[in-house]
Amino acid sequence: MRKKMKCGALALLGCLGGLGFSPPLAGQQLPGAGRGKAKIETRFYRADSVFPASTFGSQTLPSKTRITGTLTKVVGDYGLGGKWALLYHLRFASLDKAKKRATSTAFGFEDQTIGVERGFRQSETFSDSVALKFVLPTGSTTSVPQLGTGHFAIEPDYQFGFTRHLGRRFVYGEFSAGPRVFANGGATQLRSTGEIGGRLVKKVNVFGTLFLARTLDGRVEPGEPGIPSTSELYDLLRVGGGIEFTGWGALRPMIAYERDVAGQGIHAGSRLVVGFTLHFNRGIY
Numbered sequence: 001m002r003k004k005m006k007c008g009a010l011a012l013l014g015c016l017g018g019l020g021f022s023p024p025l026a027g028q029q030l031p032g033a034g035r036g037k038a039k040i041e042t043r044f045y046r047a048d049s050v051f052p053a054s055t056f057g058s059q060t061l062p063s064k065t066r067i068t069g070t071l072t073k074v075v076g077d078y079g080l081g082g083k084w085a086l087l088y089h090l091r092f093a094s095l096d097k098a099k100k101r102a103t104s105t106a107f108g109f110e111d112q113t114i115g116v117e118r119g120f121r122q123s124e125t126f127s128d129s130v131a132l133k134f135v136l137p138t139g140s141t142t143s144v145p146q147l148g149t150g151h152f153a154i155e156p157d158y159q160f161g162f163t164r165h166l167g168r169r170f171v172y173g174e175f176s177a178g179p180r181v182f183a184n185g186g187a188t189q190l191r192s193t194g195e196i197g198g199r200l201v202k203k204v205n206v207f208g209t210l211f212l213a214r215t216l217d218g219r220v221e222p223g224e225p226g227i228p229s230t231s232e233l234y235d236l237l238r239v240g241g242g243i244e245f246t247g248w249g250a251l252r253p254m255i256a257y258e259r260d261v262a263g264q265g266i267h268a269g270s271r272l273v274v275g276f277t278l279h280f281n282r283g284i285y
Helices: 002-019
Strands: 036-050 061-081 084-099 102-109 112-122 126-136 153-166 169-182 188-201 204-215 235-245 251-264 267-280
Touching: 061 267, 084 126, 112 153, 126 169, 204 251, 235 267
Parallel strands: none
Antiparallel strands: 036 061, 036 267, 061 084, 084 102, 084 112, 112 126, 126 153, 153 169, 169 188, 188 204, 204 235, 235 251, 251 267
């Protein structure tokens, strides 16, 4: 029995060694053929206030409903070779919506995203690419709260990243921007993300994040104060920060905190995020 356990442990170490560990590269550098990474996050969300539906800003109103829940997301890429890669954003949620003494629960898949990415400049210090993603309306629109938008969308965007090495330390940045165009009449939402971080101490990285969504023509009519729109056409600014632990080979655990700081027609919430990134430096997933 002990011999079998020892062989199993050696086999596991061999697999992790085969995955390997790569030094920090430019943020949007595409993986080579058969390589990639997967980032798995669980978000513990809570919102009991709302941004007014009439204007975009930091002011919030008490909400007639409170939303809490757990959201799990898997984001990854898979290298196809020739500066091409597959992308996927898979989402699953369990949400509770409480209003007065009534509570509704939704449990299941949210809308999923798949796509393809084409890299351009790909060096250890700077890289950029374009991506074309497709949002599939797999989330329920009849559940309370809703888990999806009920509309197919396409999302082309431009992405770039950089890394600057300072001895054993480094700083990095990753950014993306582009529209999300919905099939329901061409309603469009501009979306951008950013992450800046670096090595704090040995085997510990710190980072800050930003997400901004602004809606173009096609906004829904303002709703009743305190009741956010359930439409996908919202405006939101979210910021966050966290730490990532390296030194675990291909596995990099992380913890972060995010907060909605400005918006329009949507709940104002906060969330604790825990998860890890697994880098696949060899073979197929």
